[in-house]
Amino acid sequence: MGRARFIVLFIVINCCLLDITAQTVLFSGRVVDSLQNPISNVNVLALPTIKTDEIQFAITNKMGQFKLRLLKEKQYTLQVSCLGYTAYSENISLAKDLSKTIFLKATVTQLDEVVLTYKIPIVVKKDTLIYNPKAFTNGKERKLKDVLKKLPGIEMEDDGSVTVKGQQVTDLLVDNKPFFNGNVKLGIQNIPAEVIEEIDVYEDYNRVSFLKGLNNSNSTALNIKLKEDKKRFYFGTSEAGVGVNNRYTLKPSLFYKSPRTEYQTIVAIDNNREEVLSFEDIMRFENAAQFMNKFEDFSLHNELLKFINPNSFINLEKQFYSGNVRQEISPKSSISSYVLYNKETINKKNNFQHLYFTKLGNNEEKRLQREETNGEVFLANLKWNFYTDTNTDILLTGSLTNTNTSDKNDADILSFAKANSLELRNKSNTQKSKFSLDYNREVNTDHTISIQTALETNENGWNAKYDNSSSSLTTLTQQHDNQYSDRGFALNAIDYWELNNKNHIYVGFEAQWRNENLKTYSEGINWREQFGVFKNDIEYSTKKIVFGADYKLLLGDFIVQTGAHWGIYSWQNAQEQDVKNKLGVFLPSSEISYEINSMQKLRFKYKATIELPLINQLLLYPRLENLNVAFIGNPNLQYQKQNLFSLHYNSYNIFKGISIITSLGYARKSTHFQTNNTLEGIRQIQSVTVNNQPVNNFFLRFHWRKRKKKIKYSFRLNSSFEDFYTEINESLFKQQIFRASIRTAVTPRVWKPMELDLGGKISFSNTVRSSSSLRTTLFSFYINKELAFWKHFVSKLHISKQILSTATSKSEFIEGDFSIFYKKASRPLGIELIGKNMFNSSFRESTSETRLSFTTQQEYVMPRTFLLKLSYDF
Numbered sequence: 091m092g093r094a095r096f097i098v099l100f101i102v103i104n105c106c107l108l109d110i111t112a113q114t115v116l117f118s119g120r121v122v123d124s125l126q127n128p129i130s131n132v133n134v135l136a137l138p139t140i141k142t143d144e145i146q147f148a149i150t151n152k153m154g155q156f157k158l159r160l161l162k163e164k165q166y167t168l169q170v171s172c173l174g175y176t177a178y179s180e181n182i183s184l185a186k187d188l189s190k191t192i193f194l195k196a197t198v199t200q201l202d203e204v205v206l207t208y209k210i211p212i213v214v215k216k217d218t219l220i221y222n223p224k225a226f227t228n229g230k231e232r233k234l235k236d237v238l239k240k241l242p243g244i245e246m247e248d249d250g251s252v253t254v255k256g257q258q259v260t261d262l263l264v265d266n267k268p269f270f271n272g273n274v275k276l277g278i279q280n281i282p283a284e285v286i287e288e289i290d291v292y293e294d295y296n297r298v299s300f301l302k303g304l305n306n307s308n309s310t311a312l313n314i315k316l317k318e319d320k321k322r323f324y325f326g327t328s329e330a331g332v333g334v335n336n337r338y339t340l341k342p343s344l345f346y347k348s349p350r351t352e353y354q355t356i357v358a359i360d361n362n363r364e365e366v367l368s369f370e371d372i373m374r375f376e377n378a379a380q381f382m383n384k385f386e387d388f389s390l391h392n393e394l395l396k397f398i399n400p401n402s403f404i405n406l407e408k409q410f411y412s413g414n415v416r417q418e419i420s421p422k423s424s425i426s427s428y429v430l431y432n433k434e435t436i437n438k439k440n441n442f443q444h445l446y447f448t449k450l451g452n453n454e455e456k457r458l459q460r461e462e463t464n465g466e467v468f469l470a471n472l473k474w475n476f477y478t479d480t481n482t483d484i485l486l487t488g489s490l491t492n493t494n495t496s497d498k499n500d501a502d503i504l505s506f507a508k509a510n511s512l513e514l515r516n517k518s519n520t521q522k523s524k525f526s527l528d529y530n531r532e533v534n535t536d537h538t539i540s541i542q543t544a545l546e547t548n549e550n551g552w553n554a555k556y557d558n559s560s561s562s563l564t565t566l567t568q569q570h571d572n573q574y575s576d577r578g579f580a581l582n583a584i585d586y587w588e589l590n591n592k593n594h595i596y597v598g599f600e601a602q603w604r605n606e607n608l609k610t611y612s613e614g615i616n617w618r619e620q621f622g623v624f625k626n627d628i629e630y631s632t633k634k635i636v637f638g639a640d641y642k643l644l645l646g647d648f649i650v651q652t653g654a655h656w657g658i659y660s661w662q663n664a665q666e667q668d669v670k671n672k673l674g675v676f677l678p679s680s681e682i683s684y685e686i687n688s689m690q691k692l693r694f695k696y697k698a699t700i701e702l703p704l705i706n707q708l709l710l711y712p713r714l715e716n717l718n719v720a721f722i723g724n725p726n727l728q729y730q731k732q733n734l735f736s737l738h739y740n741s742y743n744i745f746k747g748i749s750i751i752t753s754l755g756y757a758r759k760s761t762h763f764q765t766n767n768t769l770e771g772i773r774q775i776q777s778v779t780v781n782n783q784p785v786n787n788f789f790l791r792f793h794w795r796k797r798k799k800k801i802k803y804s805f806r807l808n809s810s811f812e813d814f815y816t817e818i819n820e821s822l823f824k825q826q827i828f829r830a831s832i833r834t835a836v837t838p839r840v841w842k843p844m845e846l847d848l849g850g851k852i853s854f855s856n857t858v859r860s861s862s863s864l865r866t867t868l869f870s871f872y873i874n875k876e877l878a879f880w881k882h883f884v885s886k887l888h889i890s891k892q893i894l895s896t897a898t899s900k901s902e903f904i905e906g907d908f909s910i911f912y913k914k915a916s917r918p919l920g921i922e923l924i925g926k927n928m929f930n931s932s933f934r935e936s937t938s939e940t941r942l943s944f945t946t947q948q949e950y951v952m953p954r955t956f957l958l959k960l961s962y963d964f
Contacts, residue, residue: 117158117182119190121150121170128154129194131214132172136182139165145225147211151743152687160184170194212242219243219254219291223283228843229915230878231283234314238278239845241289242797243742243749252278254291254310255742255749261295261311264347265321270354270414270428274312280343280356281314282325282963288315298483300532301540304586304596306651306681322348324964331924331959337362339959350418358410362926362957402934402949405437426473433466441933441948445864446769456504465495481532491522516554523547538586548576554714570714571611574705578604594642598655602634606705610713612720624711632661632702636677647686653679657700659729663708669725675700690741697734703727707763707778719774728780730762747797759785766817767942774942786813802837804849818942826858827939847874857939864944866937867895884911894935896946901935913961920961930954 121132134156136146146166148156160166163185170178175194211225226240238244238252245253252259252274262269262277269277295311296302326344331337339360346353409432416426442457471489476482499514526544533539552572584598610626638655659673677700683693706713709723736755741748764781767774792807809830816823835849853868872890879885891904906928913920933948 113162114159115162115184116187117160117184117190118188119156119192120154121156121172121192121194122154123175123194123196128152129172129175130154132156132170132175132194133211133213134158135169135211136160136166137169139167145211147225149212149214151689217293221289221291223286223289227283228878230884232884232911232913233279233283234281234286235278237283237286237289242747244291245795251275252312254312255293255740255751257293257308257310257740259291259312260309261297263311263313264352265316266313267352267416268426269314270412272311276356276412277312277314280327280345280354282327285316285320285323285325286314287317287320289313290315297485298530298540300481300483300538301530301586304538304594305540305584316347320347327961327963329959329961331362331922331957333362333924333955333957335953335955337955337957339957352416353414355413356410357412358408361405361407362924362955402951403436403438404950404952405435406952407435409433422478423474423476426475428469428471430469431466434464436463436465437461438463439950443946445944446774446942458502460500462498463495464497466493468492483528483530485528486526487528488525489523491520493520494518512556514554514556516552518550518552520548520550522549536588538588540582540584540586542580542582544578544580546576546578548574550574569611569613571609573607573609575607576604577606578602592644594644596640596642598636598638598640600634600636602632604632606630608705608709610709610711612712612714624713626709626711626713627665628705628709629664630661630705630708632659634659638677640679647684649681649683649685651681653677655679659700659702661702663705663725665708665710665725669708671728673700673729675731689743691739693738695734695736695738699732699734701730701732703729703763712775715776719776721776722778724778724780727763727778728761730759730780732757732759732762749793749795751791751793753789753791755787755789757787764815764817768819781815783815787811802835804833804835806833807831816942823859828854828856830854843878845874845876848872855937855939857944864939865897868937869893869895882912882914885909886911892934894937896937899946901948903931903934904929905931905934918963920963922959922961924957924959925955926957927952927954 117136121129121134123129128150130150130152132150132154134148134150136158138145138161146158146160148158150156160182163183165181165183168178168180168182170192172194174197176197178192178194211222213220221241221244223237223241226242227237231237231240235246239246243254247253259274261272262274263272264277264281269281290313292311292313294302294306295309296305324344324346326342328343329339329341331339337360339358339362341356341358341360343356344354411432412428412430414426414428416424418424438459438461440459440461442455442459444455444457446455469489469491471487474486476484495518497514497516499512499516501512501514503510503512524544524546526542529539529541531539550572551574552570554570556569580600580602582598582600584596587595587597589595606629608626608628608630610624612624634657636655636657638653640651640653642649642651655677657673657675657677659675660671662668662670677698679695679697681693681695683691685691706721707723707727708725709721710725712720712722715721734755734757736753738754739750739752741750743749761780761782762785763778766777766779768776787810789810790807791809793804794806795802795804797803807830810828812825812827814825816825831851831853833849833851835847837845837847850871851869853866855864855866857864870890870892872888875885875887877885886909888907889905891902894901894903907924907926908928909922909924911920911922930953931951933950935946935948938945938947
């Protein structure tokens with residue numbers, strides 16, 4: 091009945107919101123020139139005489155049409171303006187719906203200055219959106235993230251990322267200069283709302299301006315323009331709090347901004363579930379330049395994934411220190427540097443139930459696991475950027491990374507009616523260095539050259555030891571050591587040749603060289619009833635040269651780019667004997683985009699790729715993958731080839747308040763690496779072969795948002811289908827996995843001081859393996875509320891409930907967080923009461939699956955806590 095009550099509540103609330111704007115009238119019409127030709131992208135504003143009423147605005151579409159929803163019989167000043175035309179203004183008050191044609195006259199001369207009482211809320215250009223935040227905020231916002239939540243067309247996702255028109259924001263700028271290496275999350279969490287004058291969104295953003303439109307960056311940047319009196323100033327916030335159960339937090343941050351000098355420092359010390367950086371953020375900081383993804387980083391045992399903000403834990407202690415400096419040395423040169431240190435201690439408790447799939451049925455294993463992870467990561471980066479006014483940009487970058495982790499893992503295992511205990515102790519250390527050079531030059535109006543080079547080194551060591559208290563597990567690995575080193579160099583060069591306005595030819599050359607060494611030592615693996623010691627010592631070198639050309643045709647609203655590239659690959663692994671391979675392959679690509687109008691785009695992509703084996707897939711002898719999993723590689727592995735097709739449609743219509751994002755894709759691996767599995771009780775032996783049977787993957791994503799009157803709606807569908815074969819205990823299984831999730835949300839504005847966000851989500855998974863199948867369903871419902879009251883108070887509430895159903899079980903998890911914040915706008919001091927896990931839920935249940943098993947996991951969470959926090963803005 092619990093789920094039924096939540097569904098009924100959700101439906102009732104939506105029905106009650108349908109008539110909240112009954113006391114409004116519709117003002118619509120067209121904007122045309124003196125020849126009655128429609129004018130698009132015209133700003134139409136209705137400015138209320140009563141200042142407490144909201145400004146209403148619209149932007150004309152391609153047909154010059156607009157719509158405004160106005161309060162009945164209220165006085166408004168109508169302002170219609172567009173660059174190149176004389177502004178139109180009149181006073182209106184409507185008792186009923188009205189449609190009107192507005193004529194604009196072309197301006198003969200441009201005015202030196204135009205002063206408007208109200209700044210236009212949104213200005214739309216071809217690849218830029220310009221927001222006036224004051225038109226959408228109430229002054230209660232504290233940080234940039236609070237402002238972004240209220241801007242139409244900008245969405246804050248669940249993971250803290252920001253999307254605009256369906257594209258994720260990749261870079262954050264302040265006055266057109268990168269903020270803390272362009273990190274979006276740090277910026278939106280720390281930049282105070284009160285310093286913001288304007289927010290710009292740049293599509294197809296490129297750090298090098300003259301490469302824009304050439305290299306199809308598909309990046310989106312947010313540019314925060316500061317108020318005039320904030321161009322040279324200090325700003326920051328210090329937060330300190332204490333709570334029950336010895337909870338604490340300390341977060342000072344300081345920023346200095348001037349036209350030539352900037353620095354930022356952020357510190358966070360707490361044990362209260364506050365996220366500073368995600369694993370993806372750390373990876374972004376590790377990339378020394380925009381020359382990214384040229385190396386596929388191989389980490390033998392990447393402990394970063396364990397301690398950088400895990401999903402669930404029973405205790406966490408964190409220390410985070412960071413600093414960033416940017417200095418303009420001259421008008422043509424600047425230097426920037428950042429240092430980051432993150433240390434965490436995490437305690438986790440999990441219950442696992444594994445179902446292993448074999449031809450004889452499902453083998454069940456239950457495991458209670460208690461884990462303590464200690465980890466630290468240090469990053470340092472230095473950049474020197476030299477540029478001329480128009481045609482040359484040089485960027486030198488160097489970065490160093492050091493990571494240390496240690497892990498204590500105790501597990502009680504019940505498998506095949508046998509009880510066992512295991513203690514795992516492991517340590518890992520990784521040191522990386524990266525150096526890169528980006529050289530970009532606009533030689534003349536026809537030729538632009540871009541050259542990128544990178545040098546990378548990597549040292550990794552990992553040691554694991556096991557203590558078995560049960561004789562039934564004495565044949566598992568007792569000790570395992572890894573030593574890994576990596577050296578690599580990459581070069582990428584492109585000549586962008588613009589034959590004319592419609593025809594471009596891009597000639598490119600890419601070369602990569604990489605040398606890896608891996609030594610492993612495993613003692614105690616029972617491999618086909620033989621106890622012994624296994625050693626691996628492998629040197630693996632890969633070389634890749636790809637050259638070719640792309641032809642780009644710009645034909646009105648169509649852009650067609652077709653690539654023909656030839657790749658030469660060679661790879662060699664030396665163990666007991668050398669195995670050498672060489673491959674020459676044609677790699678076609680194609681991209682077709684059609685701009686239906688300034689707010690609608692259609693894009694098709696096709697690309698063929700080649701993937702070489704990773705070093706751990708080539709090992710001759712067993713290597714430990716997990717506490718009960720051994721992996722044997724295949725020195726004779728060749729390569730896998732994939733063809734990827736995708737179709738994307740984006741539509742964003744301010745006129746109707748609608749955005750639509752649709753993606754349809756298909757990936758096919760005609761030749762691929764297949765993992766074969768052998769189950770021997772709790773032990774798993776994995777091996778890898780090349781399989782010529784295809785692997786098919788389909789995906790469909792659809793996201794619809796609509797802003798109507800005072801309500802925002804959204805609907806999101808994500809689905810995928812995977813079809814493949816796998817081998818378990820020498821039997822071949824055909825497997826099909828279908829996953830889908832549907833999420834709906836509504837954000838009504840029933841009362842101006844209050845923001846509501848309500849939503850529900852249903853996730854479905856069905857896995858078919860030969861004659862058996864497994865189904866899971868996850869239903870969740872959430873309510874987010876933000877209310878400004880008593881002039882200086884802001885309260886926030888989050889409540890969510892999830893219900894997980896499988897064929898054999900059903901579980902529920904409810905989560906509730908709240909905060910009450912008090913601060914006078916003219917005073918720097920604020921006070922906040924925070925409550926987390928108000929219902930004191932014990933664990934969250936989830937499911938996952940691999941090609942071998944289905945897992946139900948209970949992740950224990952931090953108990954209920956309350957925190958009293960003081961903040962001081964300066």
